[in-house]
Amino acid sequence: MNHDLLTLQPDRPPVITSEIELIHFYHDTNVKAAVQQMIAGTYVLVEELYSNGLEILAELKRTLLVYYTDTKFQGQRDFRSAFREASHRLLVEVKGHKLLVKKAPVIGWLEVLYPEVSDFYVSFPEVQGMNSAWQWYKKGIEVKTLGITLHPFYGTYFPTRFDHLTLFDKWLKKYVGSxxxxxxIGVGSGILSFQLIQNGFKNIFATDTNKNAIIGVAQECKRLGYEGNITLNHGDLFENCDVKADVIVFNPPWLLAKHTLEEGLDKAIYYEKELFPRFFEQALKHLAPEGKLVLLFSNLAQVIDEKSAHPIIEELQNHNRFRKELHLRRDVSASSKKTKRTDARENEKVELWVLAPKEKDALS
Ligand SMILES: C[S@@+](CC[C@H](N)C(=O)[O-])C[C@H]1O[C@@H](n2cnc3c(N)ncnc32)[C@H](O)[C@@H]1O
Incomplete structure (x- = not known):
């Protein structure tokens, strides 16, 4: 592991450690009045049951929907933003790294992410997010076809459908190069790097802009005994990388952002316009002459809006850097066999692209 990584601190939800003015919510407190206080800017503390928090959030939603009736895109956005703001004024108390309310879930992140402070207030929606992330982390995500169970760290992207992993596995099994x-690039919860290792790759430089991804994969490598095979790095694209690789793999975000990106999970889903041109330009410099660039992608953007650009096709059409060696596509299967796909994602396909540097550009 890169030495600097030992000091990497995970991103985590903000907490309040000082005494603040707040209203206490008990089972006989008027829910509607509490919600009005939250909308007006006052903190409300859930005192008794965890479920009281759920009840208050449901009432907040009902109340805001009376004001935000516009079902169009902007109206929905305004509603979500008002809900987000007010809901974060609903607090729960943590003492000794545990939620104080009764019938609350046990959430290990309260200890893992806050080693230096055991007593604080945290917003109820953040607790819900941590609870869900803790369940995934404890239970793990089993990728049966690969015989791997992932335990994604808090705030890290993890796959819930595995079709693109199957495509990558298929390609790896046929790969005959060095x-x-x-x-x-963009290691996330580590799955593609683990596939590389399982298929005999010796040294992997794996990087991500998300600190939590790097911290999580470091733990996973320890658990799986892969520490000797991987160098982890926190940074943008090929920052700090002086490797020339036989294979570069990137499962990038699949949707072009129409908003300013936030750090963390947002960057796993959405990309800024410049991401792909920057990636291809740098990738060329980090690929061995016989090297392969493997991209996992999807037609999801085109399924949502058929006029959307496809950044890999654009690269091939507009630049003279890479040639296409292979393009595989595969239908995306429903996340559960029991659910028939009737949504817009029915036509979704995952793609595997293999590009090679055009000879004149290959750097020796
Ligand atoms: C779709 S996720 C893929 C994660 C994992 N490789 C997988 O296949 O499950 C994309 C990942 O790329 C990372 N990422 C986005 N922009 C990046 C950049 N400029 N440099 C490095 N990583 C980036 C995100 O943080 C995220 O972890």
Whole structure:
């Protein structure tokens, strides 16, 4: 592991450690009045049951929907933003790294993410997010076809459908080139790097802009005994990377952002316009002459809006850097076999692209 990573601090929800003015909510407190206080800017503390918090949030939603009736995109956005703001004024108290309210879930992140402080207030929606992330982390995500169970760290992207992993596995099984060095951009919860290792790659430089991803994959490598195979790095694209790789793999975000991106999970889903041109330009410099660039992608953007650009096709059409060696597509299966797909994602396909540097550009 890169030495600087030992000092990497995870991103975590903000907490309040000082005494603040707040209203106490008990089972006989008027819910509607409490909600009005939250909308007006006052903190409300859930005192008794965890479920009281759920009840208050449901009432907040009902109240705001009376004001935000516009069902169009902007109206919905305004509603979500008003809900987000007011709901974060609903607090729960943590003492000794545990939620004080009764019948509350046990959430290990309250200890893992806040080693230096055991007593604080935290917003109820953040607790819900931590609870869900803790369940996934404890239970793990089993990728049966690969025989791997992932335990994603808080705030890290993890796959819930595995079709693109199957495509990558299929390609890896046929790959006959050198397996000395690989680079993974955007390692997330580590799955593609683990596939590379399982298929005999010796040294992997794996990087991500999300600190939590790097912290999580470091833990996972320890658990899986992969520490000797991987160098982890926190940074943007090929920052700090002086490797020339036999294979570079990137499963990038699949949707073009129409908003300013936030750090963390937002960057796993959405990309800024410049991401792909920057990626291809830098990738060329980090690929061995015989190297392969493998991108996992999806037609999701085109399914949502058929006029959407496809950044890999654009690269091939507009630049003279790479040639296409392979393009595989696969239907996305429903997340559960029991659910028939009737949504817009029915036509969704995952894609695997293999590009090679055009000879004149290959750097020796
Ligand atoms: C769709 S997720 C893929 C995660 C994982 N490789 C997988 O296949 O499950 C994309 C990842 O790329 C990371 N990412 C986005 N922009 C990046 C950048 N400029 N440099 C490095 N990583 C980036 C995100 O934080 C996220 O972890």
């Amino acid at each position: 397996k000395e060095k690989a680079i993974e």
